[in-house]
Structures are given as C-alpha cells and as structure tokens.
Amino acid sequence: MNIGPRRNIKEMLPIHQNFIEPHNYQPLFKSPVSTRSRQQRPSKLPSFKMPSGQQVSIAVSPPVSPQWRTRNMSRAESRMFNVSPPQVPQSPKYVIQMSIFNENLLQKALQRKNNETGIKKQLVQTPEKMLHQQSLIREDLNKGSFKFLFVLGKGGFGKVWRVELCKTRKQYAMKEMSKARILSKKSVHSVMNEKILLSKLRHSFIANIHFAFQDRDHLHLVMDLLTGGDLRYHIGVNRRFTEWQTKFVIACLLLSLEYLQNNNIIHRDIKPENVVFDKKGYPRLTDFGIARVLKPENSQETSGTPGYMAPEVMCRQNHGIGVDHFALGVMIHEFMLGKRPYIGRSRKEIKEMMLTKQVNIKRQDGWSSESADICNQLLQRKQQYRLGFDGVQSIKKHPWFQHINWQSLIDKTMPSPFSELASSEDKDFKRQISSDHDSEDSLIQENAGALRRDSIQDMFKDYEYNDHGVTGSTNSTQIQ
Known part of the structure; x- marks a missing residue:
C-alpha cells in the first residue's frame, strides 16, 4: 500500500509549533519558574518523620500561572474568587453603543x-370605586355568564x-320566566x-335578588340559593310540626314581616310554598309577585291564595x-x-265558611x-280586633314568645330545629313555586309571535339589575 512520500519530521516541526502554540501566546503558557530551577529549590512544604526516622514531604501540584487561571476559569469561579477578567481596550463606537x-x-x-406602583395604587381603593368597578364588570351579564x-x-x-356564575364560581338560584307565558296570564305588572x-x-330572612337580565324570549332573576x-315539602314529609318548630318558623317570619312593614310593604301571599329554608335551617320569605307598597285605597287588589287570604281581602275591602x-x-x-281553618273546593266556598263561623280552637x-x-287572636275576622293590628311588636310581646331571644335569632346563632332536615345539599328538593298547569298553548304561541314587536318588548323595559356588591342589612330606607 502506497501512502505517499515521507517527509522529514524536522521539516514539519516549525509548522506544527506555529499552529499549536503561536508566538504571541507563548508567554501566557510559560511558567515563571522553570522546572529545573523548581526541582533544585528546597521545598518549603511541611514534612513529617516516619517512625524509622525518614523525612517525608507532602507532594503537591506545581504552581499555576495567575493568567492561565483567569483565562480558563468559569464565570461562577471568577465571581467566587473575585477575579476580574483582563480589561480589553474598547473602541469609541463600541462605548457609545453600550x-x-x-x-x-x-x-x-x-x-x-x-x-408596579400604579397597580399597587389601584389595589388601595375606596368602597365607592370598588362598587363602580363591580358594576362595570357585571353590567354585561347574560345567560352565557352562568x-x-x-x-x-x-x-x-x-x-x-341552580346556576354558577363563571367569574366567581358562586352558585345562585335563577328563575327563568317565559315572556310568552307572562303575557298569556297578564302578569307583566306582577313580574x-x-x-x-x-x-x-335586602334582609337575612328573605330571598334576596342579585342580578336580573333578559333576552328576547325570557326574563332571568338570579337570587340566593x-x-x-x-x-x-317538610309538611308533606312530617305531616305535623312540634310546638318549638312552629314557634321557630313563625318567629323568623315575624322578623321578615317587621322589616317589610318598616318599608311600608305588605306581602299578601304568605304560605308554606313561599317559605324556603337555607342550608342552616333558617326559613326565608320568597315570591314577592303580588307584594305591594301599602296604600290607603287598595280594595280592588284581591290577589292571593284562597285559604290563606284574610276576610277583608276576600270581601274586597281596604x-x-x-x-x-x-x-x-x-x-x-x-x-x-x-289542616287549614277554612277549607273549600273554590274561593266562594272558602269565603262562605269564613263568614259563617269564627274559628276558636282549644x-x-x-x-x-x-x-x-295566639292562633285564635291571629285568626280574628275583623282586622281591628286581630293581634298585630298596631304592628309586629304586639305579636312579639305575646307570652308564647317570652323565651325567644330575638337578638340571637337575628344573628342566626340560635340552633335551628330544621338543621338536620335542611343541612344536606344532595337531597333533591323540588320546590313547586306554582301548581298551575298551562293549558293555553295556542295563546302562548300567539304571544311568542308578538314578542317580535318592539312595543311588546318595551313592556319589559329596565328589567336589568345587579346588586353592586351590596351586603345584607336589616335597615333600609323607606320605599316610596
């Protein structure tokens, strides 16, 4: 095998030396002390004597040039030993650019x-600014927000x-009401x-509203869950209540009625279907569809549920x-x-029984x-003889409530006798707000077509509402 002509190694040596070790870098690699002189110089390192008397010195590596150490040291090592890299002169153009x-x-x-300081200043805000921002956030709520x-x-x-607000993950109860059904029942004013x-x-013993919005076909009312x-539902399960359970429910309803009466409002539809328990077992008053601001002349307003309506309402009196x-x-x-005191198949039968005999139980x-x-006094047919004619305070002072701590009831620190029944959220409580069944399908379809007109949509104008972060309070201004 022919590998070509051989060259003299001496001829290649200068080329090899110039390529590996250029003349300019030789001083950097040359040790300040030659190997021969270092071997002749006596060692200054400590030594010790063996048991045999022989002197033994500790072998160490030869010293290294500081320039070599600096050039081959990593950045972390140079920071550790505070070794500054060699300063390279910079051009004026480079200095200007830097x-x-x-x-x-x-x-x-x-x-x-x-x-960052601006963000910190935004975090420290007044309550008015916070409420304004919350109103802006919740201003565009719609069905897709839940x-x-x-x-x-x-x-x-x-x-x-049962819905969940996507932004806050908080759950509410939403009433989705069809505008066509509302029109068919002529209940626009009620809604x-x-x-x-x-x-x-806003009160802790009523179902408070948080949001209200609408689309072309429905109204949406978001309330406390x-x-x-x-x-x-609980009456159907237990049939009868104990005296303490009855007293607890009536006392809580009295607090809600006292708040409404301070705001000059009458509910006019108090019945078991409109009393709902929260997760702590405290009852709350709901369904203010036929509630009204109290007026001197209201003889024509006879709405309500037969069996729970007062005689003056049945007889169309103020x-x-x-x-x-x-x-x-x-x-x-x-x-x-x-059972109720007056039972009948129709409103007329209930009215006749009510006018025939005064209820007086033993x-x-x-x-x-x-x-x-207290039951007999509350069921008096003539309202001027009825207990509470001058206000709720006369009912609260009745001997039946003498052992009730009203302040602990307001603070909800009193143990509820319904806590075990209402504590589980997994129970499927089906609340029937109304037992009516719609049989006017043709009228509903007709009203659904009428929703395309702007004049019909104007009947639901200004239905939108958001609570602006308002918290519960037992004091409120007078509603005119």
Missing part, C-alpha cells in the same frame, strides 16, 4: 417600576335553575313589581298589614291540627295554652 443600550435598559426598568347545573323546580312562568321591590330590599327545601298576620295564624293552625295535646291563644 451607553445607548444601558440607557434603554434603565428606561425600561423605570417604566416597569412605575407600572353555568346551568340542574333544575330545582318548576313554576307558573318557567323553571328554577316587574317583584323585581322593583326586591331591588330595594336556598338548598333546604320549602315548608310545604286592607293593611293584618293580612300577613292572618296568614301566620292559618299556618299555626295547620301545623297544630294538620288547647291541643303536646301544645301549650299560649299557642292556642
């Missing part, structure tokens, strides 16, 4: 710091959903009145706060005896005489 670059970095750092979980119940105008009243009320079921107190007496009678087994007395 100064401009550093100035740009400084400006960006100052701008970043100003932005996650629909499942149906809680069915009402006369639509369904009641709009409920939203107006609830937007001005009450997971304990309504009172009618009525006041006593209509709500009469409904409380009906509920006590129902809890005590398992003491029942397991109940005190004070319970029968």
Whole structure:
C-alpha cells in the first residue's frame, strides 16, 4: 500500500509549533519558574518523620500561572474568587453603543417600576370605586355568564335553575320566566313589581335578588340559593310540626314581616310554598309577585291564595298589614291540627265558611295554652280586633314568645330545629313555586309571535339589575 512520500519530521516541526502554540501566546503558557530551577529549590512544604526516622514531604501540584487561571476559569469561579477578567481596550463606537443600550435598559426598568406602583395604587381603593368597578364588570351579564347545573323546580312562568356564575364560581338560584307565558296570564305588572321591590330590599330572612337580565324570549332573576327545601315539602314529609318548630318558623317570619312593614310593604301571599329554608335551617320569605307598597285605597287588589287570604281581602275591602298576620295564624293552625281553618273546593266556598263561623280552637295535646291563644287572636275576622293590628311588636310581646331571644335569632346563632332536615345539599328538593298547569298553548304561541314587536318588548323595559356588591342589612330606607 502506497501512502505517499515521507517527509522529514524536522521539516514539519516549525509548522506544527506555529499552529499549536503561536508566538504571541507563548508567554501566557510559560511558567515563571522553570522546572529545573523548581526541582533544585528546597521545598518549603511541611514534612513529617516516619517512625524509622525518614523525612517525608507532602507532594503537591506545581504552581499555576495567575493568567492561565483567569483565562480558563468559569464565570461562577471568577465571581467566587473575585477575579476580574483582563480589561480589553474598547473602541469609541463600541462605548457609545453600550451607553445607548444601558440607557434603554434603565428606561425600561423605570417604566416597569412605575407600572408596579400604579397597580399597587389601584389595589388601595375606596368602597365607592370598588362598587363602580363591580358594576362595570357585571353590567354585561347574560345567560352565557352562568353555568346551568340542574333544575330545582318548576313554576307558573318557567323553571328554577341552580346556576354558577363563571367569574366567581358562586352558585345562585335563577328563575327563568317565559315572556310568552307572562303575557298569556297578564302578569307583566306582577313580574316587574317583584323585581322593583326586591331591588330595594335586602334582609337575612328573605330571598334576596342579585342580578336580573333578559333576552328576547325570557326574563332571568338570579337570587340566593336556598338548598333546604320549602315548608310545604317538610309538611308533606312530617305531616305535623312540634310546638318549638312552629314557634321557630313563625318567629323568623315575624322578623321578615317587621322589616317589610318598616318599608311600608305588605306581602299578601304568605304560605308554606313561599317559605324556603337555607342550608342552616333558617326559613326565608320568597315570591314577592303580588307584594305591594301599602296604600290607603287598595280594595280592588284581591290577589292571593284562597285559604290563606284574610276576610277583608276576600270581601274586597281596604286592607293593611293584618293580612300577613292572618296568614301566620292559618299556618299555626295547620301545623297544630294538620289542616287549614277554612277549607273549600273554590274561593266562594272558602269565603262562605269564613263568614259563617269564627274559628276558636282549644288547647291541643303536646301544645301549650299560649299557642292556642295566639292562633285564635291571629285568626280574628275583623282586622281591628286581630293581634298585630298596631304592628309586629304586639305579636312579639305575646307570652308564647317570652323565651325567644330575638337578638340571637337575628344573628342566626340560635340552633335551628330544621338543621338536620335542611343541612344536606344532595337531597333533591323540588320546590313547586306554582301548581298551575298551562293549558293555553295556542295563546302562548300567539304571544311568542308578538314578542317580535318592539312595543311588546318595551313592556319589559329596565328589567336589568345587579346588586353592586351590596351586603345584607336589616335597615333600609323607606320605599316610596
């Protein structure tokens, strides 16, 4: 095998030396002390004597040039030993470029710091600014802002959903009401009145409103989520209540009625279906569809539920706060005896029974005489003789409530006798807001087509509402 002509190694040596070790870098690699002189110089390192008397010195590596150490040292090692790299002279153009670059970095750092301080200033805000920002965030709420979980119940105008607000992950109860059904039942005024009243009320013993919005076909009312079921459900399960359970429910309803009466409002539809328990077992008053601001002349307003309506409403007379107190007496009678005092197939039959005889019950087994007395006083047919004619305070002073600590009830620190029944959120409470079944399908379809007209949509004008972060309060201004 021919590998070509051989060259003399001596001829290649200068080329090899110039390529590997250029002349300019030889001083950097040359040790200041030659190897021969280092071997002749006596060692200054410590030594020790062996047991045999022989002197033994410690072998160490030869010293290394500081320039070699600096050039081959990593950045971390150079920072550790505080070794500064060799200074290389820079051109004037490079110095100018670096100064401009550093100035740009400084400006960006100052701008970043100003932005951070601006964010800190925004975090420290007044309550007015916070409420304004919350209103802006919640101003554009619509159906897509909520996650629909499942149906809680069915009402006369639509369904009641359990929903979750996507931004805050907080859950609410949403009443989805069909505008066509509202028009077919001529209840536009009732629905709009409920939203107006609830937007001005806030109390711990009523179902408070948080948001209200609409689209072309539906109205949406977002309220407190009450997971304990309504009172009618518990009556169906237990048939009768004990005296303490009845007293607890009536006392809580008295606090809600006292708040409404301080705002000059009468509910006019108090019944077990409109009393719903929260997760702590405390009842709350709901459904303000036929609630009204109290007026001297209201004889033509006869709305309500037969069986719980006061005689003055049935007879189309002017009525006041006593209509709500009469409904409380009906509920006590129902809890005590398992039935209402006046029963009939129609409103006319109930009215005839009411005008025929005054109800007067006697003491029942397991109940005190004070319970029968307060029931009889609340069921007086003439409102001027009825207990509570001058206000709720006269009812609260009745001997039946002498052991009630009203302040602990307001603070909700009193143990609820319904806590075990209403504590589980997994129970499927089906709250029937209304037992009516719609049979006017043709009329509903006709009204659905009428929703395309702007004049019909104007009937639901200004239905939107958001709570602006308002918290619960037992004091409120007078509603005019």
